[in-house]
Amino acid sequence: MARRRGWGGSPPESDDEAASRIVAAAVDLIGRTGREISIADVAESLGVIRQTVYRYFPSAEALMRASALASVAGFLDRLTEQVRGQEDPVEAMTDAVVYTLTEVHRTPHLGILLTPTYSAADPEGITSEEAQAFGMTMIKRFDVDWSQYGYDDESLRELVEYLLRTMQSFFVSPGHPPRSEEELRRYLRRWMGPAMLAQATLHVP
Numbered sequence: 001m002a003r004r005r006g007w008g009g010s011p012p013e014s015d016d017e018a019a020s021r022i023v024a025a026a027v028d029l030i031g032r033t034g035r036e037i038s039i040a041d042v043a044e045s046l047g048v049i050r051q052t053v054y055r056y057f058p059s060a061e062a063l064m065r066a067s068a069l070a071s072v073a074g075f076l077d078r079l080t081e082q083v084r085g086q087e088d089p090v091e092a093m094t095d096a097v098v099y100t101l102t103e104v105h106r107t108p109h110l111g112i113l114l115t116p117t118y119s120a121a122d123p124e125g126i127t128s129e130e131a132q133a134f135g136m137t138m139i140k141r142f143d144v145d146w147s148q149y150g151y152d153d154e155s156l157r158e159l160v161e162y163l164l165r166t167m168q169s170f171f172v173s174p175g176h177p178p179r180s181e182e183e184l185r186r187y188l189r190r191w192m193g194p195a196m197l198a199q200a201t202l203h204v205p
């Protein structure tokens with residue numbers, strides 16, 4: 001009977017529905033508060049006990065990642081427009097990194113997925129399966145012909161990891177004083193660019 005009193009009086013009919021409703025509640029809470037949320041916060045909003053949420057998500061960090069990933073579609077759409085027409089991988093990636101570093105401060109869900117506050121709670125969060133999936137979705141929206149530059153799916157996944165680690169370093173330490181947008185673009189082109197283009201010389205057809 002206790003279970004029926006939760007879930008707004010309408011218990012989920014499957015585990016998949018339960019997990020989806022938990023994530024939706026977390027997304028709503030993050031959007032309204034602009035901060036990280038706890039298992040207790042989500043359980044209270046659903047009218048269930050914490051153990052019910054833990055059944056589907058073993059930690060607050062796991063729930064946060066799932067919630068952030070589920071809610072960044074709008075960001076990806078905006079990023080796609082930002083890099084539209086950029087066929088050069090260095091220019092596209094430079095635009096993507098600069099845009100993400102700027103947007104992360106205005107998008108609570110994206111920030112929770114990528115910022116150091118979140119990563120401090122889970123040091124591996126920046127290279128988690130969810131973050132990697134986010135990164136792969138992001139670069140596959142570029143107008144870059146990755147195969148032309150020697151990239152296959154395996155090397156693209158490594159590029160995503162490199163990209164995520166690069167962004168994390170700027171989240172953790174933006175610099176004193178932080179670089180301007182144009183200074184950051186020059187820095188990324190100079191140092192990230194050659195690393196990306198090296199794949200073409202390493203690739204063996």
